[in-house]
Amino acid sequence: MTVLLSIAVVALVGLAIWQLTKIFQLSQMKSEPTQIADDKDNQNNGYLMFAFLVFIYGLTFFSFYKYGKFLLPAASSEHGAEYDNLMLVSFVIIFLVMAITQVLLHYFAFKYRGKAGQKALYFADNNKLELIWTSIPVVVLTGLILWGLYTWNDIMNPKEGEDPIVIELYAQQFNWTARYAGADNVLGDANVRLIDIDNANILGVDTQDPNAADDIVVKELHLPVGQKVLFKMRSQDVLHSAYMPHFRAQMNCVPGMITEFAFTPTETTAEMRQRPETIEKVKRTNALRAQRAAQGIPNNDPWEFDYVLLCNKICGKSHYNMQMKIVVDTPEDYQKWLAQQTTFGASMEKDTTATTEVEAQPTIE
Amino acid sequence: MSAHAHDHVEDHDHGHHHHKETFITKYIFSMDHKMIAKQYLITGLIMGFIGIAMSILFRMQLAWPGQSFPIFEALLGKWAPDGVMDADIYLSLVTIHGTIMVFFVLTAGLSGTFSNLLIPLQIGARDMASGFLNMVSYWLFFLSSAIMVSSLFVESGPASAGWTVYPPLSALPMAQSGSGLGMTLWLVSMAILLLLPC
Numbered sequence: 227m228t229v230l231l232s233i234a235v236v237a238l239v240g241l242a243i244w245q246l247t248k249i250f251q252l253s254q255m256k257s258e259p260t261q262i263a264d265d266k267d268n269q270n271n272g273y274l275m276f277a278f279l280v281f282i283y284g285l286t287f288f289s290f291y292k293y294g295k296f297l298l299p300a301a302s303s304e305h306g307a308e309y310d311n312l313m314l315v316s317f318v319i320i321f322l323v324m325a326i327t328q329v330l331l332h333y334f335a336f337k338y339r340g341k342a343g344q345k346a347l348y349f350a351d352n353n354k355l356e357l358i359w360t361s362i363p364v365v366v367l368t369g370l371i372l373w374g375l376y377t378w379n380d381i382m383n384p385k386e387g388e389d390p391i392v393i394e395l396y397a398q399q400f401n402w403t404a405r406y407a408g409a410d411n412v413l414g415d416a417n418v419r420l421i422d423i424d425n426a427n428i429l430g431v432d433t434q435d436p437n438a439a440d441d442i443v444v445k446e447l448h449l450p451v452g453q454k455v456l457f458k459m460r461s462q463d464v465l466h467s468a469y470m471p472h473f474r475a476q477m478n479c480v481p482g483m484i485t486e487f488a489f490t491p492t493e494t495t496a497e498m499r500q501r502p503e504t505i506e507k508v509k510r511t512n513a514l515r516a517q518r519a520a521q522g523i524p525n526n527d528p529w530e531f532d533y534v535l536l537c538n539k540i541c542g543k544s545h546y547n548m549q550m551k552i553v554v555d556t557p558e559d560y561q562k563w564l565a566q567q568t569t570f571g572a573s574m575e576k577d578t579t580a581t582t583e584v585e586a587q588p589t590i591e
Numbered sequence: 592m593s594a595h596a597h598d599h600v601e602d603h604d605h606g607h608h609h610h611k612e613t614f615i616t617k618y619i620f621s622m623d624h625k626m627i628a629k630q631y632l633i634t635g636l637i638m639g640f641i642g643i644a645m646s647i648l649f650r651m652q653l654a655w656p657g658q659s660f661p662i663f664e665a666l667l668g669k670w671a672p673d674g675v676m677d678a679d680i681y682l683s684l685v686t687i688h689g690t691i692m693v694f695f696v697l698t699a700g701l702s703g704t705f706s707n708l709l710i711p712l713q714i715g716a717r718d719m720a721s722g723f724l725n726m727v728s729y730w731l732f733f734l735s736s737a738i739m740v741s742s743l744f745v746e747s748g749p750a751s752a753g754w755t756v757y758p759p760l761s762a763l764p765m766a767q768s769g770s771g772l773g774m775t776l777w778l779v780s781m782a783i784l785l786l787l788p789c
Contacts, residue, residue, distance in 0.1 A: 463763075464757075464759050464760035464763070465759070481759065540682070540755075542682075542760060542767045543677075543678035543682060543751075543767060544678060
């Protein structure tokens with residue numbers, strides 16, 4: 227493959243040099259070389275303008291058609307639908323304005339191309355025209371910005387009567403840990419200075435805090451469908467960013483402070499796997515993986531769709547691989563899963579007993 | 592009277608000869624905006640080649656993850672054992688590539704070359720307001736480029752916090768090795784570069 231590419235590069239460079247020489251020769255053949263554009267030059271430039279227009283629109287529609295499938299699937303969270311609408315409307319407006327202005331720009335460049343004897347008209351100003359082209363963008367942009375602002379407020383501000391499940395997301399180079407607030411739905415205090423690796427207190431949870439006893443520390447995030455979840459994010463070392471693309475959620479994790487983001491998942495992992503676009507994506511990916519596996523390339527086992535939590539802020543050498551699996555369950559499955567987990571208090575007790583046993587052993591001997 | 596005039600002419604000639612340009616004043620420490628523009632152009636092109644070469648290297652590894660390329664080992668040495676790029680150097684290349692393209696190619700190309708060459712010609716001025724400062728500006732740019740390129744050769748590796756250089760990742764050598772001497776050189780280079788418009 228590399229050899230093939232190198233040959234292609236050399237061949238293309240050769241072709242480019244040959245073409246340049248040819249252009250140079252052609253330019254030399256002119257009987258009277260002149261720097262002033264004549265009608266023929268202007269004509270050619272006019273047509274080139276049109277050709278460019280066809281090229282950029284051709285490329286745009288080709289990209290929509292060919293690469294549209296790589297976009298994220300429709301949002302799996304309540305606020306995500308509104309977010310997607312805002313995004314879609316912004317894109318449609320930008321695309322239409324761009325399409326119309328570019329066509330006009332290129333058309334007028336062609337229509338009024340230089341012709342012998344034709345003089346340019348000096349057009350001073352037109353207040354009516356200026357009023358129109360100022361007020362339309364003002365109205366449209368104000369609308370978009372206000373809509374965005376209200377959407378943002380709606381997403382970020384907790385509403386009365388909501389009782390979200392509180393989960394802490396803890397970021398460190400290069401992994402995520404989650405801590406559920408447990409039965410009391412209140413997280414125990416935590417501080418980086420309380421981290422005690424020997425006793426498996428990796429999050430620095432305060433063992434003296436009564437709220438901490440029922441906390442549950444896990445390495446795989448489970449969320450119940452249809453129930454609001456409030457994430458409280460911390461970072462141990464550098465800036466990270468908790469990015470859950472399918473839920474349209476992202477928030478920076480900053481060392482020394484707690485940041486928050488809340489959302490309600492609307493589709494379970496099982497439902498998401500049944501979506502036609504997911505099935506198609508899995509099929510496509512696994513076909514590629516099978517092909518690679520057949521060539522003996524490792525790490526190409528068949529893939530199954532899962533929601534993910536990614537890090538979206540460069541945080542060091544393994545940033546690219548900093549992720550955690552998210553499973554959205556039915557409320558029953560979620561409760562079942564939660565019941566199987568060990569609480570922080572229990573794990574500490576177990577550890578203390580183990581330590582005491584180890585310490586006690588030599589005395590017995 | 593006539594002798595006086597003659598003296599004056601001689602004086603003038605003498606003064607004129609005094610400004611005769613040597614190779615150094617014409618091509619190296621030039622105060623002529625057109626020559627300075629060319630100096631920026633050449634430096635910018637060289638930095639452009641370096642920046643693009645980096646982008647080719649890390650994109651090759653991105654396209655074929657984990658695959659061994661002998662050229663990586665030849666160019667990157669210990670950072671690419673068996674021809675597979677280390678994650679640290681991958682991030683460093685992305686960082687320095689971004690920095691070079693934004694600060695050392697665009698700055699050199701747009702303000703350094705085009706503004707220097709074209710603006711005095713377009714407005715009919717003889718030169719920039721201060722030829723001396725213009726010269727100093729180019730040489731600060733050159734110094735800054737040289738320091739940035741030299742950071743590629745330090746033992747702990749060049750800066751690798753991404754071109755946005757967010758602390759604390761960029762500030763703590765224990766967070767990643769590129770935040771040691773490599774990042775210090777990156778900052779020194781940037782500080783000198785920022786003197787340009789002053």
